[in-house]
Amino acid sequence: MHFRVPVSDAERRTGMHLEDQHMSIRFGKIALLASAGLMLASAAPALAQEINLYTYREPGLIKPLLDEFTKETKIKVNTIFLSSGLEERIKAEGANSPADVILTVDIGRLQNAKDLGITQPIKLEALDKAIPATYRDPEGHWYGVSTRGRVVYASKDRVKLDKLTYEELADPKWKGKICIRSGQHLYNVSLIAAVIAHKGEAKAEEWLKGLKANLAKKPSGGDREQAKDILAGVCDIAIGNTYYVALMRNGTNAEQKTWGEAINVVLPTFEGGGTHVNISGVALAKNAPNKADALKFIEFMASDTAQHIHADVNSEYPVKNGIQLNETVASFGQLKPDSLPIAEIAKQRKKASELVDKVGFDQ
Amino acid sequence: MTVSRLPASLRALPRHVRPIPFWMTAVVSLAAILVLTPLASLALDALKGDPDLWPHLAANVLPASLKDTALLLAGVAALAGSIGVVSAWLVTAHRFPGRDALRWLLPLPLAMPTYITAYIYVEIFDAAGPVQMGLRGLVGWTSRGDYWFPEIRSLPGCILVMSVVLYPYVYIAARAMFLTQSASMIEVARTLSAGPFRLFRVIALPLARPALAVGLALALLEALNDIGASEYLGVRTLTVSVFTTWLNRGSLPGAAQIAWLMLTVVILLVALERYGRRDRRYAVPTRRPRVAQPIRLPGPAGWVAAAACALPVLMGFVLPLGFLVREVLRRDWVGLLLDSSFLGHLATTLTVSTVATAVTLSLGIVTVAASRLSRSPLMNVAKAVTGLGYAIPGTVLALGLLTPLAFVDNGLGNFWRAATGERLGLLIMGSTAGIVIAYLIRFLPIAVGSLSAGLDRVSPGLEDAGRILGASPRELIWKVQLPLIRPALAGAALLIFVDCIKELSATLLLRPLNVETLATLIYGNAARGYFEDGSLAALVIVLIGILPVIQLVRSAETPRRTASPSGS
Numbered sequence: 001m002h003f004r005v006p007v008s009d010a011e012r013r014t015g016m017h018l019e020d021q022h023m024s025i026r027f028g029k030i031a032l033l034a035s036a037g038l039m040l041a042s043a044a045p046a047l048a049q050e051i052n053l054y055t056y057r058e059p060g061l062i063k064p065l066l067d068e069f070t071k072e073t074k075i076k077v078n079t080i081f082l083s084s085g086l087e088e089r090i091k092a093e094g095a096n097s098p099a100d101v102i103l104t105v106d107i108g109r110l111q112n113a114k115d116l117g118i119t120q121p122i123k124l125e126a127l128d129k130a131i132p133a134t135y136r137d138p139e140g141h142w143y144g145v146s147t148r149g150r151v152v153y154a155s156k157d158r159v160k161l162d163k164l165t166y167e168e169l170a171d172p173k174w175k176g177k178i179c180i181r182s183g184q185h186l187y188n189v190s191l192i193a194a195v196i197a198h199k200g201e202a203k204a205e206e207w208l209k210g211l212k213a214n215l216a217k218k219p220s221g222g223d224r225e226q227a228k229d230i231l232a233g234v235c236d237i238a239i240g241n242t243y244y245v246a247l248m249r250n251g252t253n254a255e256q257k258t259w260g261e262a263i264n265v266v267l268p269t270f271e272g273g274g275t276h277v278n279i280s281g282v283a284l285a286k287n288a289p290n291k292a293d294a295l296k297f298i299e300f301m302a303s304d305t306a307q308h309i310h311a312d313v314n315s316e317y318p319v320k321n322g323i324q325l326n327e328t329v330a331s332f333g334q335l336k337p338d339s340l341p342i343a344e345i346a347k348q349r350k351k352a353s354e355l356v357d358k359v360g361f362d363q
Numbered sequence: 364m365t366v367s368r369l370p371a372s373l374r375a376l377p378r379h380v381r382p383i384p385f386w387m388t389a390v391v392s393l394a395a396i397l398v399l400t401p402l403a404s405l406a407l408d409a410l411k412g413d414p415d416l417w418p419h420l421a422a423n424v425l426p427a428s429l430k431d432t433a434l435l436l437a438g439v440a441a442l443a444g445s446i447g448v449v450s451a452w453l454v455t456a457h458r459f460p461g462r463d464a465l466r467w468l469l470p471l472p473l474a475m476p477t478y479i480t481a482y483i484y485v486e487i488f489d490a491a492g493p494v495q496m497g498l499r500g501l502v503g504w505t506s507r508g509d510y511w512f513p514e515i516r517s518l519p520g521c522i523l524v525m526s527v528v529l530y531p532y533v534y535i536a537a538r539a540m541f542l543t544q545s546a547s548m549i550e551v552a553r554t555l556s557a558g559p560f561r562l563f564r565v566i567a568l569p570l571a572r573p574a575l576a577v578g579l580a581l582a583l584l585e586a587l588n589d590i591g592a593s594e595y596l597g598v599r600t601l602t603v604s605v606f607t608t609w610l611n612r613g614s615l616p617g618a619a620q621i622a623w624l625m626l627t628v629v630i631l632l633v634a635l636e637r638y639g640r641r642d643r644r645y646a647v648p649t650r651r652p653r654v655a656q657p658i659r660l661p662g663p664a665g666w667v668a669a670a671a672c673a674l675p676v677l678m679g680f681v682l683p684l685g686f687l688v689r690e691v692l693r694r695d696w697v698g699l700l701l702d703s704s705f706l707g708h709l710a711t712t713l714t715v716s717t718v719a720t721a722v723t724l725s726l727g728i729v730t731v732a733a734s735r736l737s738r739s740p741l742m743n744v745a746k747a748v749t750g751l752g753y754a755i756p757g758t759v760l761a762l763g764l765l766t767p768l769a770f771v772d773n774g775l776g777n778f779w780r781a782a783t784g785e786r787l788g789l790l791i792m793g794s795t796a797g798i799v800i801a802y803l804i805r806f807l808p809i810a811v812g813s814l815s816a817g818l819d820r821v822s823p824g825l826e827d828a829g830r831i832l833g834a835s836p837r838e839l840i841w842k843v844q845l846p847l848i849r850p851a852l853a854g855a856a857l858l859i860f861v862d863c864i865k866e867l868s869a870t871l872l873l874r875p876l877n878v879e880t881l882a883t884l885i886y887g888n889a890a891r892g893y894f895e896d897g898s899l900a901a902l903v904i905v906l907i908g909i910l911p912v913i914q915l916v917r918s919a920e921t922p923r924r925t926a927s928p929s930g931s
Binding site for chain 2: 052059078079082085088092095096098182219222224225229234244251253289354357358360362363
């Protein structure tokens with residue numbers, strides 16, 4: 001199957017000049033040289049101390065962290081940001097993979113990395129001391145470095161609400177009033193996985209159907225867009241992550257400020273449990289070529305400095321105790337994270353994703 | 364006179380299988396193997412598949428995503444097809460206010476990537492966007508419940524967004540067809556006093572059919588391959604399903620299976636298109652065709668025509684461009700532009716795209732020439748194989764390339780280690796070579812397709828004459844074929860270059876450390892929730908995209924000379 005773009009006779013007739021032909025030959029040569037140069041340049045071996053970071057977090061978001069690390073240790077951090085397939089890529093790259101550290105959001109991905117056998121266990125006492133057991137792999141394959149709550153945004157104008165359970169989101173009293181992004185988005189998949197872990201699959205399906213029935217519109221957009229929709233009056237409450245609210249309110253974008261100001265944050269809980277939190281975390285790549293420096297980076301992520309940046313600049317909840325919260329985040333009230341171990345929730349992700357399809361959540 | 368049906372006996376006339384040099388056979392076979400590699404790798408993955416998955420996919424995923432995909436494609440086909448053919452016919456056969464400008468403006472949305480347009484349309488037309496808020500202020504509505512407004516984040520919204528930027532594929536093909544094919548037919552019909560509508564129905568539409576098929580095939584594949592726009596607008600196409608199956612269920616086999624299903628759908632579509640025009644041969648007569656004198660549309664009719672042609676340009680180009688310009692001007696754009704990291708990413712984008720275009724074209728030339736000169740079944744099969752890449756979505760292609768590329772890389776690395784004792788790292792995956800290979804596979808069909816379309820219009824007699832005069836295949840390529848298909852070559856180069864610059868999904872997955880292209884920059888910003896911060900990169904992509912479009916239009920639109928040295 002080839003796609004033929006018919007060439008008009010007019011085209012054929014005009015562009016025929018000798019100079020052009022020379023140009024195109026020269027162009028080809030330059031291109032060839034450039035490509036050779038480019039390949040050599042990017043395949044050049046490491047000279048100074050550096051580590052290679054494969055990250056699911058957008059580099060712009062974590063730049064303050066990386067800059068601080070480089071300032072402290074003089075170790076340069078090379079990054080590649082991927083939105084998907086990072087684990088598959090490292091696995092394919094195999095023994096020669098340049099990956100040193102994997103930085104991800106979402107529990108499922110950390111678990112996936114471990115399952116694919118692309119991580120290696122870390123034994124660092126400082127790390128185990130700094131990071132509570134709920135937020136790390138029992139065998140030391142991954143460590144959570146920050147958490148975020150999956151909470152409810154409620155319209156300041158139209159909703160008076162102090163507390164709420166996740167279960168209530170399926171209550172018909174919210175019919176036509178809830179906005180949410182795609183059920184297949186990993187933040188929602190993890191939330192649904194937590195519901196399964198709490199209540200079992202059948203109850204979770206019922207809950208998801210109830211939630212689906214309450215939606216004001218088909219799931220789409222990101223978490224911020226849900227706040228925007230509340231401002232626009234499309235819905236009264238929405239489900240989103242905590243840090244987005246701080247980013248909207250404190251960011252430079254005047255429009256997003258109005259979205260952030262239009263909502264209150266309610267920290268929902270499971271009946272008899274706490275608020276669902278997800279983590280961002282790090283893992284040491286199995287074939288890390290710069291292992292010693294990579295460990296320094298991972299240790300740095302649990303340091304007070306890094307935890308402070310996580311809290312203050314990224315508006316997340318630090319995993320380490322005693323770090324001050326960002327002012328906006330603190331204003332949401334006291335977060336009581338769900339006690340279910342993160343690793344238990346991760347196990348239910350596949351089922352959760354299938355449930356989303358089954359109830360036609362995104363349809 | 365120009366649309367002729369050759370009797371089957373004449374077409375099937377046996378020709379001698381001519382030998383071509385070994386290097387050509389080798390290069391073409393290599394190209395075919397390169398294209399087959401990711402497919403084979405995916406097939407292997409698909410075979411590993413877990414049997415538990417299919418019942419779930421068949422029950423819960425595929426019906427909905429097949430339906431959404433079918434509706435999306437049908438919608439885009441109808442809307443983009445009508446816009447493309449009608450506007451091409453209007454500006455070719457008529458004169459009306461603004462017509463000369465519109466001939467130039469109509470192809471411009473080609474420069475606008477679908478994912479960028481989708482983001483912008485949501486910004487503008489969403490509930491909290493300026494349009495709805497403005498209306499509320501005007502009419503006094505207070506909440507979204509007070510009024511009805513079409514939802515942009517929906518299937519119809521997605522069809523609209525895609526159509527207004529993809530119609531130029533149809534427009535360009537249809538206009539080229541009208542320009543070269545229709546003069547005498549139009550004039551005959553006019554002397555028989557056929558009105559403009561009758562002309563359109565009886566002459567233009569049948570003539571446009573092959574062009575429509577070609578343009579639509581390209582536009583629909585773009586729509587099918589897209590993941591950014593459909594996902595953002597909440598449309599669950601097959602491509603999106605491949606994605607979620609792979610990511611959320613950690614099932615590469617499952618994703619590979621859906622990808623193969625998708626590929627089958629595409630092959631069927633294209634086969635159907637081929638079958639539909641099986642008996643038609645279009646040949647450019649040896650004498651230069653005249654272009655029909657456009658007739659003037661008087662008064663209101665002229666203004667209606669002008670509006671009909673201006674609307675797609677406004678929606679597919681002016682509106683999104685205006686948004687980007689406004690966002691850029693609101694920022695410290697000089698500072699951003701001169702920022703060394705931005706310039707670095709720009710240089711990367713241009714270099715990688717240039718290299719990929721050069722490599723793709725070279726391979727395309729050899730492939731087409733080999734198939735035409737040798738007429739051996741092997742070379743024809745190889746040529747057909749090179750057409751597969753365009754049908755593979757970027758993500759899936761990258762997925763299929765990961766394993767083979769890494770395999771080669773590790774082989775090289777181990778060899779190097781054995782020989783020198785040093786660690787080589789990854790030569791292909793660690794450099795931009797991986798992206799170039801992906802672009803090559805993905806866009807080779809454009810090169811092969813346009814070049815062979817160009818060559819099909821050249822009488823084989825010319826090459827036969829060359830052979831009789833003792834020219835080698837290499838000389839035939841350089842001295843006969845290439846000069847004759849220069850415009851096709853230029854057209855293909857432009858399309859490939861722009862497509863490389865716009866390409867996002869394969870670039871994301873295969874780029875090495877610290878390397879960003881403009882497209883991945885935009886993606887990064889959007890991923891952070893600040894799409895507008897990527898406005899400058901988006902604007903630059905669009906502006907670069909405009910240049911080739913302008914050249915494409917110029918070569919098609921400049922007044923013809925009466926005699927030309929390249930006359931066929």
